[in-house]
């Protein structure tokens with residue numbers, strides 16, 4: 189039911205600040221699958237941030253939908269113009285989040301979802317503080333992580349090895365995150381992500397319209413029946 193998930197009920201009565209939901213994980217744990225699942229289910233009202241990257245496009249990827257694929261010079265230009273909210277070098281390539289779409293979406297009181305690494309997460313947290321909710325995705329085992337990268341069949345064996353070698357460093361960042369999901373069963377992980385978003389949207393500190401709403405209730409309660 190679309191209305192109950194986003195603007196209906198609680199939000200329509202009380203108003204709310206927009207939030208940014210960030211998912212990070214070692215390569216292959218499933219953050220992109222979960223991010224896209226919740227972003228493309230329109231009922232959750234989440235805008236997906238499309239990053240820029242200097243990485244080569246994978247066969248299944250579409251420029252402008254999965255990433256904006258750019259060269260190193262164009263990336264440096266964006267950085268120099270302060271057009272990136274955050275950026276990082278990951279697995280030997282550069283990635284960044286364009287700043288303007290984020291500012292526009294938050295100004296409209298809407299929520300966004302990011303699929304970025306732990307270095308970028310730190311930068312966004314520093315800039316946007318309480319408006320950020322972070323989720324770390326862990327694989328059920330290291331052997332399953334390897335199998336997922338191999339089954340995905342989008343990267344060369346060398347790239348897979350490089351990503352697995354980086355996984356140890358990345359997994360150690362789990363304790364910097366607000367929530368952790370062990371992505372074993374995908375449906376269960378998706379339900380956990382939905383629960384996190386629902387609870388975070390209900391947080392008192394985000395609900396800027398509550399004081400006026402409660403004042404109205406109190407005024408009504410004080411009037412003779």
Ligand SMILES: Nc1ncnc2c1ncn2[C@@H]1O[C@H](COP(=O)(O)OP(=O)(O)OP(=O)(O)O)[C@@H](O)[C@H]1O
Pocket residue numbers: 213214215216217218219220221222336337339340371372373374375377
């Ligand atoms: N719970 C799951 N069970 C089995 N396979 C899964 C599960 N979650 C994701 N996968 C599969 O594992 C592969 C890796 O998932 P995905 O691409 O989402 O990982 P990722 O963390 O975004 O990796 P990367 O950082 O390399 O982009 C995909 O083929 C995806 O379909």
Ligand SMILES: Nc1nc2c(ncn2[C@@H]2O[C@H](COP(=O)(O)O)[C@@H](O)[C@H]2O)c(=O)[nH]1
Pocket residue numbers: 211212213214215239240243274275276278279283284285303304305306307308309
């Ligand atoms: N700091 C940022 N990290 C990003 C961004 N976009 C993606 N990523 C992370 O890079 C790795 C590799 O992604 P892949 O698509 O090449 O598999 C992964 O951890 C992503 O989360 C970004 O804009 N900033």
